[in-house]
Amino acid sequence: MQPVISFFPVGNGDMSLIRLLDGTAILIDCRIRLAADDPSDPDARDVAKDLRDRLPRDDNGRPYVDAFLLSHPDEDHCCGLRRHFHLGAAEDYADDSKPDEEKKIFIREMWSSPIIFRRKSKLHVLCEDAKAWAAEARRRVKLFREQGWASEGNRILIMGEDKDGKTDDLGAILIKSDDVFSRINGATNNYFSARLLAPSLVCDDEEEIDLRAKNRSSVILNFEIWATPVGMNRYRFLTGGDAEVDIWERLWERYEATPDVLEYDILETPHHCSWRVLSHDSWSNYGEAAQVSAGARAALSQARYGAKIVASCKPIVEGDGDPPCTRAKREFEAILDPVDGKFVCTGETPHTWAPAPIDIDIAAGGPRLREPRTATAAAATAAAAAPRAGCGD
Template identity: 55%
Template sequence: MTASLVFFPVDNGDMALIKLDNGQHILIDINIRAAADDPDDDTYDVAADLKERLPRDDQDRLYVDAFLLSHPDGDHITGLSRHFYLGPPEDFPEDNEDDLILIREMWSSPIVFRRASATHKLGEEAKAWKKEARRRVALYREIGASVGDGDRILLMGKDKDGKTDDIMDIVIEQYELITRVNKGEEGQFEGRLLAPMVVEDDDEELIDLLEKNNSSVIIRFSIAGDGYKDMCRFLTGGDAGVAIWERLWNILDEDGNTDWLSYDVMETPHHCSWRTLSYDRWSELGEKVKVCEEARSALSQIRDGAVIVASCKPIKKDDSNPPHERAKREYVSMVEGECDRFICTSEYSADEDRALEFKIYHAGTAKKLGMTAKKTAAVVGVSGIATAARAHGRK
């Protein structure tokens, strides 16, 4: 099978799907709005598109091998209860009238949820995810590694106060590598966990920083293509704010590990928000704002021909933030000023009536490859795929 990377058009939200060489799928966030589920609305039907791409098990259930939730904001988890099964797999409904998707393995961060709870109330979908994560952790504590598909969970980062010390076999610590999905084979990918950061209770300055800046899960994936390792590096960071990227750069730079941030494809944090790149308020300073150089350095570690994807509504000057036109200009400068290497998912979908999809293959050198009839991108190991347009409501 051919590995791929898909970005669904979900307005200001995130929803990406990694398909590995061996056919396993990793879903990162969802934002399946009610309008997208309405057959009488012309909003792109991302749920139908997703389900067409997923395999079925021997019980005819759709499934993802892993579902990573970067953080529990609504625009990263909307549609969870409508389209995914939550609960013990043995209780999966036999009729399955809604064609629910089984999550074989959850990837979730206890720290991100703890900070979200401390700063604002969780929505109903986030509460449902948290409940299911707790069920899976409790089951692991009860029966250990014998848990099966639909019961597995990996925790992205340690919890504080030693709360995860007894289950470290399912905990990925900061800077560690994830090397397989749902007990599958190794060699298909590596995912380095770069955030969230664990802090001590007495570090009030850092706690304040993390509460004011969304401390999402940040992972840099290295994905194999055509059997060759490291053909596509993909950096994803949810809604992580400027202070997170600044701090991450300073740590990795001091340790000589800035290559951990290098990428062929990056999804802009927080939907191309200006607040990812600067502490300055555009509303107060306008064009006099200054970019945080450390945050910019963290987000600009491109490999030859890298592409930056903004998962957001169409980007317009003087519109609400996010997205922000000044942020777009900064990202375009990161890809050597080549506008065609910066792609907004909503704008792409409006032009092409499809999700933005990259095919990951084996290529020894950078190669100019067609994204559309009018747009091109030079990418190492990544090419645009011309897929058939998907009609709304297609099942």
């Protein structure tokens, strides 16, 4: 299949899906709200259906992802996990006789930041979905520690080392900062690689585990995706959860001499196009007088020709606070200007009043934005595909 990355309109949150050449599915975060959960957004698009429409089915007819990366355990990145995904032993999957739309999504392998292993504290508060993720991750790690291996549906990779040697015995399931890996669901995949850029050793004091620390623990991966089987045309997708300015400054210090590591063809703006990604000065206090961090901007400026930057957030409106922030958008547009790139926002595409998923095809010639499937276009396609009356059948 044509590799594709889909970004779903989930407001200020993240949910994106990579499908590789061989159909392998990698989900990054999820935010599937019940419309009823969110009175300010009663007409929220049915992104659960959008996601399911793009997922493969296995031999048992189960919708599945080969890997589910949770960038960090905040609600806007894991909402809907318990409702839509199977958690618990793979053998206990109980939905095989249900209709397709009611089947929980099977997670063949979890990819998780080690921060979820931190003890609960007053400041380290997790929502119910994040707690469920943490419990499932612990179950899978325990199984690996006991058996030294795990089967499909019980697998996990930990993205980054934890402090005090807590992750030292994880061996085969630990991806260390700066590692480049192609492993997924227990095998090497020929159609992608990914470099783990963060977190690098999570070492904050327990007391510092607050919201900012959680954002600091965001997994940052730079994927390289094969557009063609021979691997001549590979394109980069840089994604970094809610990582903020200090992390990007640190990455620039580390890679200033080898900026190729940070190059991208597609960037998902960290933290929903927040100003906090590019500056230490708060937008509400400083406004236009706020200073851009040269290091953070440099780290996020390694755009290749024709690059796309996707902001996963609500519509970006002047005077509407942060995130998303109009000035952050302007900075990203300035980064794209010299490379003839394009900035898109999930909350505005194709319309602010009716956003639809953004699908970016990873074509041989480079990433290409697909025409959105609007309601009108879907109706036209359905009408064209419908059998005509009176044709004798």
